[in-house]
Amino acid sequence: MKITRSNTMILLVSIIVGVSLVAVFPTFSDAQSEQKTFVTHSGAVVRTSGEVIDPLYTVSTVDFDPDEFLRNFEYGRVSVSETGQTIREYTIVAEDDKIQEISPGVFYNVWTFNGTVPGPTIRATEGDLLRIHFINNGSKEHTMHFHGIHPAGMDGVFEPVGGNGGQFVYEFEAGPVGVHPYHCHVMPLEEHIVHGLYGVFIVDPKEGRAPADEMVMVLNGLDTDFDTENNFYAANTIPFYYQHHPIQINTHELIRVYVVNMVEFDPINNFHLHGNLYKYYPTGTDIVPSFYTDMITMSQTERGIMEFEYEYPGKYLFHAHKVEFSEKGWVGIFLVKENPEINQDIEYGT
Amino acid sequence: MELSNNSSKVKMIASGIIPFVFVIIMMAYIFGPGGDLIDLGIPLPEVTIEKVDFVDSEIHATVRNTGPIPVNIVVADVNDRIHPAAVEPDGYLERYETALVRIPFEWNEAEPYTVGITVGDGTRFEKEIESAAPALQPTLDLAVFFAIIGTYVGIIPVMIGLLWLPFIKKISKSKYHFFLALTAGLLLFLAFDSIEEAVDVSNENLAGSFNGILLIATVIVLSFLGLYYSGEKLVQRAKSSKLAKPVAIALMISISIGLHNFGEGLAIGAAVGMGSIAFSTFLIVGFALHNTTEGIAIAAPMSREKVMIGKLAAMGMIAGSPAIFGAWIGGFVYSPFTSVIFLSIGAGAIFQVIVILIKWLRDEGDKNLSSASVVSGFAVGMLVMYLTSILI
CATH class of the missing domain: 2.60.40.10 (Immunoglobulins)
Structure with a gap:
């Protein structure tokens, strides 16, 4: 009896041991001994022997530079017509095969105008003639559809431009005054927009605006897993970018931000500024501000101009007060410095 | 003669190897350089x-x-x-x-x-x-707590069930058959129960690439075969030793119930670990009631023998105590993969015992499995288990 029972037990034990070896066998690869640290949202310092995944604090090597984009305005190749009208010519190339690192480690297929998301910020004065040479180097059909006033044939909707070198020249007078989006208008529209085919079109009034430190912010989202929900949000594409690369501005200096909301899927977006309020000009079409507030809500392609000045130096957040968006990347910091040339006139944006 | 013998051997070996050679050539052709034959689409990460x-x-x-x-x-x-x-x-x-x-x-x-x-x-x-709860730290207190729960769920109910032994001893042959069939019914229910649990765990926690259902089926069959083989050996030896056949069967039943109770222990430990304390209280009460019936399963085959209390108690321990180990593992080092494996082993073990029981019933009942006592016993066994399982 002893023998037989022990035989059964041996068999049982060996089965159990064998199975647990398979189940428990550590598949963890060799651990690194080097200790790394990172800071959490609440300021705690965490140590790890592994790898830090942190879209906030790692210095990203992303292909697109939001700092460069922020204050960059394209005025085009300028000439004057016989009638004295300013002509601004641009060449815009669409592509749809780029894979870009849009957040550290996250690679996404962006569709671009001139290689970036958003595309270049096109800037003209009201009444200028815009001539945009559009070349589609993508594999799909693309167009450029400008918000604003122009003839039907220049609307970029019923004139799809074929891929692999298709061309079209958009020609119209810049207007009305304000800040407008432009984007591809080929079906399925949502797909063409969320992949990145959009940009900003600024029309300055003939008399100009007051000198200011001017910048462009395109509020956008990235649906990297195509489930019609955005995985990341940002001001100017790269999540959390201006949080770890604060935008430097001066006290007692007028700041003018051209804001365009291009977020898809979510019905609204918003813009909250810390330690200050801004004058808000919806669509930038009026010279009298409609609001003096620190919070505006924007629907798809809603846009406007914000103007403000900081009195006190320091770090001030700006972010979506729809906190889901800010915790997924749409958050930044203004680093306000004491103005060194407080009594001198400085002209920006020219 | 020897020469032809040798050449036929070579032929035999060659005929065994040739298909393998072709398989290797085929693989080399498909995966080898220039083999872009199966460059099908883009693999997706998961x-x-x-x-x-x-x-x-x-x-x-x-x-x-x-x-x-x-x-x-x-x-x-x-x-x-x-x-x-x-x-x-x-x-x-x-x-x-x-x-x-x-x-x-x-x-x-x-x-x-x-x-x-x-x-x-x-x-x-x-x-x-569903509900965040602090991960259990393997402290002595908690180990003792799990041991107590395991005792309540595993050992005590099985021991209580064994107390039916004197009653079963006194009844007539057909009623005895009723109880043996009842045992088979109880066990069959437990097997389904284990499989259901294994499928649930696999669906919730294991990736599709583990082929959960097929993993469960494979482990059940392997466990069944392994135990069937060793069980037959046990019964054969029982004939030549003083270990009587019914005792051997009772032992096998207690081992397989032990494996099953190990799975129940895992479930309880994991429930406590996941913070569903209210759920695990139900689980404990339910399993305790449920498991008294397991005592009957062990007692029934033993009732025609002169039984020593010690032997009976040992079987009760074999059947009941794995619940303690299960609770420890489930609570401290829960891994869904391990759970699925153990639950499937338990199910295979139970199927093996059912086969042995039915064989025995057939031998005892003059090659007849359709007597009223057997059929009703089997049915009542399933029903009793179902009704007590509602409590869980």
């Missing part, structure tokens, strides 16, 4: 969050690469909000490799959380936790 632990100011997610290609873990989120996190040992995972993602997060007890992991191509995978 990771599975197998386990989420709530520890001091951190949420720990055990992530396994269950897709066909290596992945990089690049973003971690809690409730779809991105948080800085650490991946140990590193974020690059080969197929089936696992990593621990540590997300610093001040979580609140009993609240639901969703943990998300995004890989390099931007695909996000998530796992929902």
